[in-house]
Amino acid sequence: MAKKDTYRERTVYISGGSSGIGLACAKLFASLGADVFIFARRVEALQEAAALIEACRTHPGQRVAWTSLDVTDHDQVLSSLSRAIAEFGPPHVVIASAGLAYPDYFDRIPFAMFDQTVRTNLYGMWNVLRALIPSMKASGGHIVNVSSIAGFLGVFGYTAYSASKFAVIGLSEALRSEMKPHGIHVSVLCPPDTDTPGFARENLTKPLETKALGESAGLMSPDDVARAMLRGMERGRFLILPGMEGRFILAAKRLLPGVVNALMDRIVARARRAAGGR
Numbered sequence: 001m002a003k004k005d006t007y008r009e010r011t012v013y014i015s016g017g018s019s020g021i022g023l024a025c026a027k028l029f030a031s032l033g034a035d036v037f038i039f040a041r042r043v044e045a046l047q048e049a050a051a052l053i054e055a056c057r058t059h060p061g062q063r064v065a066w067t068s069l070d071v072t073d074h075d076q077v078l079s080s081l082s083r084a085i086a087e088f089g090p091p092h093v094v095i096a097s098a099g100l101a102y103p104d105y106f107d108r109i110p111f112a113m114f115d116q117t118v119r120t121n122l123y124g125m126w127n128v129l130r131a132l133i134p135s136m137k138a139s140g141g142h143i144v145n146v147s148s149i150a151g152f153l154g155v156f157g158y159t160a161y162s163a164s165k166f167a168v169i170g171l172s173e174a175l176r177s178e179m180k181p182h183g184i185h186v187s188v189l190c191p192p193d194t195d196t197p198g199f200a201r202e203n204l205t206k207p208l209e210t211k212a213l214g215e216s217a218g219l220m221s222p223d224d225v226a227r228a229m230l231r232g233m234e235r236g237r238f239l240i241l242p243g244m245e246g247r248f249i250l251a252a253k254r255l256l257p258g259v260v261n262a263l264m265d266r267i268v269a270r271a272r273r274a275a276g277g278r
């Protein structure tokens with residue numbers, strides 16, 4: 001695992017760095033000596049997160065900064081991040097973590113929530129990468145795009161979310177190949193259910209079948225996800241799967257896709273019966 005000053009004089013940009021997995025990554029990089037720049041929408045959350053990140057610094061010269069922006073706003077992302085690059089320097093590491101899930105039955109997901117999901121998880125990532133990558137080409141670096149297990153396994157209740165997170169893996173695969181000649185590594189992080197404010201919010205609309213599928217697996221802490229991400233980066237992994245669950249599901253899906261579907265269908269049917277449905 002990386003030592004205390006591994007990232008000294010390295011600059012890490014994190015979208016969604018004010019909460020959950022993004023914040024855990026920000027604290028981890030600060031504890032390894034990095035300068036950390038986070039961005040998200042809510043100013044108060046950014047201020048609170050910056051104080052937590054500062055508390056993890058290993059030396060006083062380390063810079064922690066933030067800006068409020070909406071990743072879905074292409075022009076705002078380009079102008080705010082080009083200002084950040086001019087003041088803070090180009091990133092050595094980018095973690096694209098800003099995202100949301102709005103699970104529900106397909107015909108109950110309002111179009112506005114589908115739209116927001118895809119615009120945040122996919123277009124938002126595209127906007128951030130478009131703003132930052134040109135400045136990284138001179139010295140190389142590492143990009144980690146945050147997808148999900150639901151980015152390679154379509155899960156009941158996640159039609160909007162899975163659509164966006166499958167797209168993140170496609171974007172990342174194509175980008176990996178294209179960035180290689182520039183010395184920019186691309187990874188895609190696929191966490192399992194993780195105990196974050198975002199996860200608590202998605203539980204509010206989760207169908208009982210989706211809950212049952214989730215309960216058959218565990219819940220990781222965001223700090224464990226961040227540490228697994230760092231190990232994956234150090235090992236040069238493209239697909240980073242924190243915990244055993246994701247590795248097991250990926251292997252099973254590749255080797256025995258019918259069995260995985262049958263298993264999920266059985267959990268769904270049992271949950272419906274238990275709730276008095278069919």
Ligand SMILES: NC(=O)c1ccc[n+]([C@@H]2O[C@H](COP(=O)([O-])OP(=O)(O)OC[C@H]3O[C@@H](n4cnc5c(N)ncnc54)[C@H](OP(=O)(O)O)[C@@H]3O)[C@@H](O)[C@H]2O)c1
Pocket residue numbers: 015016017018019020021022039040041042043045069070071072097098099100101120124146147148149190191192193194195196197198199
């Ligand atoms: N938690 C899980 O179980 C889990 C599992 C697999 C994958 N993931 C993925 O991991 C990433 C982080 O999730 P999390 O659970 O840590 O969520 P979280 O606690 O809700 O954090 C999400 C972060 O993204 C920011 N954000 C959301 N929409 C934004 C927008 N339009 N513009 C700028 N920033 C925006 C939020 O800040 P503002 O709201 O202030 O903008 C916040 O900083 C997401 O991509 C999620 O899909 C999560």
